[in-house]
Amino acid sequence: MTVTVAVSLIRDSGPRGPGIIGTKATLSLLAWSGDLLMLRSRPPRVIRTTLDLANAKQVKSVRKRLKISDADLVRIVDKIGNSLAAIEKEVQLEKLELVEQCSTKGGHMIPG
Numbered sequence: 001m002t003v004t005v006a007v008s009l010i011r012d013s014g015p016r017g018p019g020i021i022g023t024k025a026t027l028s029l030l031a032w033s034g035d036l037l038m039l040r041s042r043p044p045r046v047i048r049t050t051l052d053l054a055n056a057k058q059v060k061s062v063r064k065r066l067k068i069s070d071a072d073l074v075r076i077v078d079k080i081g082n083s084l085a086a087i088e089k090e091v092q093l094e095k096l097e098l099v100e101q102c103s104t105k106g107g108h109m110i111p112g
Helices: 024-031 033-038 056-066 070-080 084-105
Strands: 010-014 017-021
Touching: 056 070, 056 084, 070 084
Parallel strands: none
Antiparallel strands: 010 017
16 A cells, blocks of 8 residues: 655754755655655565576576477476576486487487
8 A cells, every 4th residue: 555645845944054854754654654665675686596487588588598498498497496507407418318319329310
């Protein structure tokens, strides 16, 4: 719930000379309405070492970079976890295993 209150600032000639009163009242109103927390808090930092499967942009970026399908990415995350380094390592291991399987069977692999 956001409460918008207009506070008029009153000029006062106090011991330090003319000044503005009302900042304490404004801050107390902001604190009461919850807006002060929004003013002082920073947005949450993105953790760049883990993959958030709920973030579509991040999933698409990782899939494009590693050149894997969505199903493969979900399978690897279920197997290994959401660490980007571990996912990348697992993709490299799986591609290496695929190359070794093709070379032992004498088959030709299409690069990609």
